Amino acid sequence: MKKPIYKTFIVKRPCHALIDGITGSPELGKPDYENAVKQHDEYIKAIKSLGIEVEVLPSDERYPDSCFVEDPVIIIPGELAIITNPGAESRNGEKAEMLPTIQKFFPEEKIKYIKAPGYMDGGDVMPVGDTYYIGLSDRTNAEAIKQFEEFVKPLGKKVIAIPVTQFLHLKTGTTYIENGNLLVTGEFEQTPEFQQFNLIRVPKEEEYGVNVIYCNDNIIMPAGYPTVKKALESLPGYKKILEVDSSEYKKIDGGLTCLSVRF
Ligand code: CIR
Numbered sequence: 001m002k003k004p005i006y007k008t009f010i011v012k013r014p015c016h017a018l019i020d021g022i023t024g025s026p027e028l029g030k031p032d033y034e035n036a037v038k039q040h041d042e043y044i045k046a047i048k049s050l051g052i053e054v055e056v057l058p059s060d061e062r063y064p065d066s067c068f069v070e071d072p073v074i075i076i077p078g079e080l081a082i083i084t085n086p087g088a089e090s091r092n093g094e095k096a097e098m099l100p101t102i103q104k105f106f107p108e109e110k111i112k113y114i115k116a117p118g119y120m121d122g123g124d125v126m127p128v129g130d131t132y133y134i135g136l137s138d139r140t141n142a143e144a145i146k147q148f149e150e151f152v153k154p155l156g157k158k159v160i161a162i163p164v165t166q167f168l169h170l171k172t173g174t175t176y177i178e179n180g181n182l183l184v185t186g187e188f189e190q191t192p193e194f195q196q197f198n199l200i201r202v203p204k205e206e207e208y209g210v211n212v213i214y215c216n217d218n219i220i221m222p223a224g225y226p227t228v229k230k231a232l233e234s235l236p237g238y239k240k241i242l243e244v245d246s247s248e249y250k251k252i253d254g255g256l257t258c259l260s261v262r263f
Pocket of ligand 1 (some may be wrong): 021023068072088122172182252253254257258
């Protein structure tokens with residue numbers, strides 16, 4: 001299976017309102033804004049150290065969760081950009097703010113739009129070669145998956161819907177790191193469609209560590225997940241495993257993939 005080659009990541013600076021981002025884990029407390037900015041700086045530094053161009057968008061106080069740029073757009077590299085229709089009301093306006101940036105990279109005929117009653121977050125979309133696994137979650141519905149399939153089928157891509165019940169998004173509980181390796185935790189350890197992969201099972205106490213970024217034979221993972229780190233280090237085929245502290249984002253259910261659009 002051909003591996004993707006990444007050249008550009010889009011990120012967006014966290015805003016002060018980030019402390020009021022949507023969260024399913026209020027017991028972790030509110031994010032510390034200053035520290036979140038510092039962690040974002042480190043995130044950008046790690047990406048740049050891999051030779052990737054980073055397009056850094058300014059913060060937007062109107063949208064507390066807008067640094068999670070993965071959700072309002074999905075890029076099918078070299079083919080299309082799909083502007084999603086984010087499933088959380090307070091985030092839906094982020095799609096219009098993302099559009100001018102996407103228009104810098106794609107002509108209008110290559111930009112598609114998920115439309116109501118379809119709604120989708122990019123955090124639910126996991127590409128594996130020409131197959132797109134898409135989480136059927138609180139943020140992504142069957143109608144949106146149908147629209148997505150209509151956009152990508154003519155390009156020879158396949159879409160498989162995966163029910164998500166324990167996590168915010170599909171990629172909150174599983175990420176694909178190429179070479180047939182899939183990190184999984186919770187319900188995704190049992191998902192029939194995933195049994196064909198080399199499953200790297202992440203224990204419950206380290207479940208946040210399942211969300212890692214694959215980038216050109218390197219991996220960026222959250223700091224503080226030793227079992228995940230050890231498992232990744234034992235796999236052949238990876239050059240660097242970089243750790244980035246994303247603890248402030250964890251407090252509002254954001255992982256490392258959520259903080260960038262990669263293509
Ligand atoms: C939200 O609930 O929408 C944000 N607090 C977290 C979004 C995380 N995004 C992602 O997993 N792709």
